[in-house]
Amino acid sequence: MGFTHSMASYDIPRGYSAAGIYCGIKKVKKDLALIVSDTPATAAGVFTQNKVCAAPVVLCKENIAASGGIRAIIVNSGNANACTGNEGMLNARLMARAIAHEMHCDEREVLVSSTGVIGQQLPIKKIESAASDIVDLLATTSFTDAADAILTTDTFPKICSEKFSIGGGDVTIWGMAKGSGMIAPNMATMLGFLCTDARIGQSALQKMLSEITERTFNSITVDGDTSTNDMVLLLANGAASGTEITEQSDGFAVFSKHLETVCRGLAQMIVRDGEGASKFIEIRVKGADSNGDARIAAKAIANSNLVKTAIYGEDANWGRIAAAVGYSGIDFNPEAMEIWIGSVQVLKKGYHIDFDEAEAKKVLSEKDITIDVQLNGGAGEAAFWTCDLTKEYVNINASYRS
Amino acid sequence: MGFTHSMASYDIPRGYSAAGIYCGIKKVKKDLALIVSDTPATAAGVFTQNKVCAAPVVLCKENIAASGGIRAIIVNSGNANACTGNEGMLNARLMARAIAHEMHCDEREVLVSSTGVIGQQLPIKKIESAASDIVDLLATTSFTDAADAILTTDTFPKICSEKFSIGGGDVTIWGMAKGSGMIAPNMATMLGFLCTDARIGQSALQKMLSEITERTFNSITVDGDTSTNDMVLLLANGAASGTEITEQSDGFAVFSKHLETVCRGLAQMIVRDGEGASKFIEIRVKGADSNGDARIAAKAIANSNLVKTAIYGEDANWGRIAAAVGYSGIDFNPEAMEIWIGSVQVLKKGYHIDFDEAEAKKVLSEKDITIDVQLNGGAGEAAFWTCDLTKEYVNINASYRS
Numbered sequence: 084m085g086f087t088h089s090m091a092s093y094d095i096p097r098g099y100s101a102a103g104i105y106c107g108i109k110k111v112k113k114d115l116a117l118i119v120s121d122t123p124a125t126a127a128g129v130f131t132q133n134k135v136c137a138a139p140v141v142l143c144k145e146n147i148a149a150s151g152g153i154r155a156i157i158v159n160s161g162n163a164n165a166c167t168g169n170e171g172m173l174n175a176r177l178m179a180r181a182i183a184h185e186m187h188c189d190e191r192e193v194l195v196s197s198t199g200v201i202g203q204q205l206p207i208k209k210i211e212s213a214a215s216d217i218v219d220l221l222a223t224t225s226f227t228d229a230a231d232a233i234l235t236t237d238t239f240p241k242i243c244s245e246k247f248s249i250g251g252g253d254v255t256i257w258g259m260a261k262g263s264g265m266i267a268p269n270m271a272t273m274l275g276f277l278c279t280d281a282r283i284g285q286s287a288l289q290k291m292l293s294e295i296t297e298r299t300f301n302s303i304t305v306d307g308d309t310s311t312n313d314m315v316l317l318l319a320n321g322a323a324s325g326t327e328i329t330e331q332s333d334g335f336a337v338f339s340k341h342l343e344t345v346c347r348g349l350a351q352m353i354v355r356d357g358e359g360a361s362k363f364i365e366i367r368v369k370g371a372d373s374n375g376d377a378r379i380a381a382k383a384i385a386n387s388n389l390v391k392t393a394i395y396g397e398d399a400n401w402g403r404i405a406a407a408v409g410y411s412g413i414d415f416n417p418e419a420m421e422i423w424i425g426s427v428q429v430l431k432k433g434y435h436i437d438f439d440e441a442e443a444k445k446v447l448s449e450k451d452i453t454i455d456v457q458l459n460g461g462a463g464e465a466a467f468w469t470c471d472l473t474k475e476y477v478n479i480n481a482s483y484r485s
Numbered sequence: 486m487g488f489t490h491s492m493a494s495y496d497i498p499r500g501y502s503a504a505g506i507y508c509g510i511k512k513v514k515k516d517l518a519l520i521v522s523d524t525p526a527t528a529a530g531v532f533t534q535n536k537v538c539a540a541p542v543v544l545c546k547e548n549i550a551a552s553g554g555i556r557a558i559i560v561n562s563g564n565a566n567a568c569t570g571n572e573g574m575l576n577a578r579l580m581a582r583a584i585a586h587e588m589h590c591d592e593r594e595v596l597v598s599s600t601g602v603i604g605q606q607l608p609i610k611k612i613e614s615a616a617s618d619i620v621d622l623l624a625t626t627s628f629t630d631a632a633d634a635i636l637t638t639d640t641f642p643k644i645c646s647e648k649f650s651i652g653g654g655d656v657t658i659w660g661m662a663k664g665s666g667m668i669a670p671n672m673a674t675m676l677g678f679l680c681t682d683a684r685i686g687q688s689a690l691q692k693m694l695s696e697i698t699e700r701t702f703n704s705i706t707v708d709g710d711t712s713t714n715d716m717v718l719l720l721a722n723g724a725a726s727g728t729e730i731t732e733q734s735d736g737f738a739v740f741s742k743h744l745e746t747v748c749r750g751l752a753q754m755i756v757r758d759g760e761g762a763s764k765f766i767e768i769r770v771k772g773a774d775s776n777g778d779a780r781i782a783a784k785a786i787a788n789s790n791l792v793k794t795a796i797y798g799e800d801a802n803w804g805r806i807a808a809a810v811g812y813s814g815i816d817f818n819p820e821a822m823e824i825w826i827g828s829v830q831v832l833k834k835g836y837h838i839d840f841d842e843a844e845a846k847k848v849l850s851e852k853d854i855t856i857d858v859q860l861n862g863g864a865g866e867a868a869f870w871t872c873d874l875t876k877e878y879v880n881i882n883a884s885y886r887s
Contacts, residue, residue: 135811135819166807168820168836201804202838311808388790388874389882396883402603405568406713409537417537418570434570436604472790473883474876480791481798481875 093244095226096255096280098122098322102220103232106213108161108199108206113232115210116158117182117217118276123152123192124320127289129296131313137165138175139195140314146179146191153318154192156276157182157210157217158233160261164197164205165311174205181214198261198274198312199235230259233274236479237261237356243348245341249334252325254281256338258345260300262353275300275315275349281338282321283328290330291339292317299346302378303354303468304385315346354468359475361450362394364468368408368456371463376413381467383411384454391472394452399443401429401436408456415458423455432459495646497628498657498682500524500724504622505634508615510563510601510608515634517612518560519584519619520678525554525594526722529691531698533715539567540577541597542716548581548593555720556594558678559584559612559619560635562663566599566607567713576607583616600663600676600714601637632661635676638881639663639758645750647743651736654727656683658740660747662702664755677702677717677751683740684723685730692732693741694719701748704780705756705870706787717748756870761877763852764796766870770810770858773865778815783869785813786856793874796854801845803831803838810858821861827854834861 098121108114126147130140146153157178164171175195183190197205220228230240241260246253258277283291292315300315321327328334355363366384371377384390387407393400401422409417422430425446429438446452500523510516528549532542548555559580566573577597585592599607622630632642643662648655660679685693698717723729730736757765768786773779786792789809795802803824811819824832827848831840848854 133808133811134815134817135807135822166804166819166832166836166838171836201808202832202836311804311811388878392879392882395879398883402568402713405537406535406603409535409713413536415536417568420537430568430604434568434573434604436568472879474879476790477794477797477874477876477879480794481800 093242093257094246094255095244095257096278096322098280098320099278100221100224101226101229102217103225103228103230104213104217104220107209108159113228114159114161115213115217116229116232117221118156118229118278119186119221120154120278120318120320121322122320123154124318125283125285125288126153126194127285127292127317129293129315131311133311135166135311137163137197137312138167138171139164139197140312141172142175142179143194143196143314143316146194149191152192153194154188155182155186156194156196156316156318158196158274158276159205159210160233160235161199162197162203162205163199163201163312166202167204170204174207177207178210181211182218185214185218194316196274196314196316198233201311226257226259233259233261235261236358239356241349241352241356243345243352245345247337247341249281249328249337250325252323254323254325254338255279256342256345258349260349260353262356273300273313273353275346277315277317277345279317279319280321280323281319281328282323282325283319283338287328287330287335288317288319291342295339295343295346299343299350302466303350304382351468354470357470358479359473360470361473362452362471363450364394364452364454364470366454366467366469367464368458369464370458370460372414372461373463374465375463377463377465378467379413380408380411380456381465383407384456385467385469388472391469394447395471395473397444397447399424399427399429399440399447404454404456405430415460419459421457421459425449425453495644495659496648496657497646497659498680498724500682500722501680502623502626503628503631504619505627505630505632506615506619506622509611510561515630516561516563517615517619518631518634519623520558520631520680521588521623522556522680522720522722523724524722525556526680526720527685527687527690528555528596529687529694529719531695531717533713535713537568537713539565539599539714540569540573541566541599542714543574544577544581545596545598545716545718548596551593554594555596556590557584557588558596558598558718558720560598560676560678561607561612562635562637563601564599564605564607565601565603565714568604569606572606576609579609580607580612583613584620587616587620596718598676598716600635603713628659628661635661635663637663638760641758643751643754643758645747645754647747649739649743651683651739652727654725656725656727656740657681658744658747660751662751662755664758675702675715675755677748679717679719679747681719681721682723682725683721683730684725684727685721685740689730689732689737690719690721693744697741697745697748701745701752704868705752706784753870756872759872760881761875762872763875764854764873765852766796766854766856766872768856768869768871769866770860771866772860772862774816774863775865776867777865779865779867780869781815782810782813782858783867785809786858787869787871790874793871796849797873797875799846799849801826801829801831801842801849806856806858807832817860817862823859823861825857827851
């Protein structure tokens, strides 16, 4: 797996090009990214459940439903185009139209995404002026520039790729993301953009992406706030020229596995780059009545400010973990619950507590922390990823809007 | 209304006495409180919904269901008797028995409550040794001492009372509480203890308490974590010798109104004393499809770390408020939403934004902050109270277990 923070190597699927430039929305950093498929690609998307959803979310849903294929994804950072009413919706359309005009394609073949400040109108003229430049730049394609241009308060670009064999041919999945949580001062958005050269039909592609998102991008939390702009888009252009992957073909499971690896890798990078985060926390719940129950419990732990501050303080405060499972709403037998922090079992069955505080302290001094909860009920299990809650998080979110 | 932080005056209902002493569970502060009714009182209770509930919660439910009346409530602080298994259950019973023995009453006439560290066995011998002393102290009754003895990380005792006329006679409701949220280092619990000299049947008393708790103690949040020990107990001993208040009598509404005033007063004191809190925040949602929907939206805003850090930073970040309503799960028209911070309207219908940042900053510099959200849909409304999320909260919860 290519797992890279910046310029390290990764694999790119055939038939795509990308670019990232500065167009003047942010103060100095790159703020406009473009990914283009040489041919119309099958597209799938998952979007924020927030009722207050941004204009680009509405437009993407329309274009994926209407179009026979997608040629481009244009993304700006620095402005979320959320809570912007009719003018915002028009601006999202103008953004697609500007790129379509340069690429000589239909504007419904262009997906649009925005991230940044909520409640300010998009400076659409700046994007329209830059459309020609960014399309020209595709000639010297740079996926790294694109990954840089979608960031807001992120401290590093998030890129992940997988290259693997399927039905005798090579297939590549490449993805980029930004985070982290609803994140910074009035900034919105977890965004993920994926492209592959596999040949897959729309319903199979959507099914895969929806299921995998649940276990990856939807299994992370920084602050429990769901943004107005969240979206993950996946393009498949078939340039690998293998046989089509369908829900019935063997390739479906193989492709799904690798897609999940890319999505999980990106999701975990978002958590690692969580605002003010000093530790990466993996929470694994087993022995629940169902996977759904395990997920509810894992999410409750991941969203508990008390658990997250305890981890920040390197305190083996298992009572807060037990309490979070208790109020999560799932049915389980508290007397059968066991809890581990790293390799140290901090709670045994029947509320038997007998562990070495020094050993627990040592485990908690690491940067990567694992919390395992065994409910000893059914076969349900789930994992969730989060970061600690630090004074720096409060600093970042209290101090300013940009 | 008697609204007091420490030694200020308050009204006490007839036929009750109280005491608070140090028995050795904590390091130095008072840690054992007792409230006694001269005659068996009708009792009502509301308890934590946490599956991991403490032994005293189980015992209180048993005794309220079984008993013909309640004579005493014994409360220790410094140890939650939670996650303590069979030994914990036995200790809760021994605690009731020790007081019953000194008072020459049935042990099922004693309610037990504990707050403090989770997962350590109660030092029951210390409580048993102190039983005689605390019962003797009732002769020089002190409700203030009792209110002091139930505190853990609280910075001030929380007492509230109401004296009013009902059917020609005087009735008094007195209450004490501790907070604040699930609170401090492995500490658990929101506790509230109320007593009145009104004469009320058990089902009417329980109905009132359950409904009012929903709008008061259950409408506050500090960190969104539900404790293992939460309980609110209400005793009514009829010493005011008026006619019985029933669900059908005029007195029901009058008594309910004053009970709500006491419960709301105590609930708000808990929030004001929230860990690390620098501001008190009242959230009012109106124009929702139902009161239930309004409550869900208000709670989502109250639990948003991003909203709470923005208020701490005195930043009129209305986008975070709008986003919290958006992800709360209720149905509403985002275009019709209006938001005020204090007297400043920060969002008008149709996402029209036009307010004076300096004016907003001034409102936000106050210690008490009001957030009003008007959804312009139905007639549903609700209020929720919370505090800001500060660096001090992270400090308190990261640094130590006691």
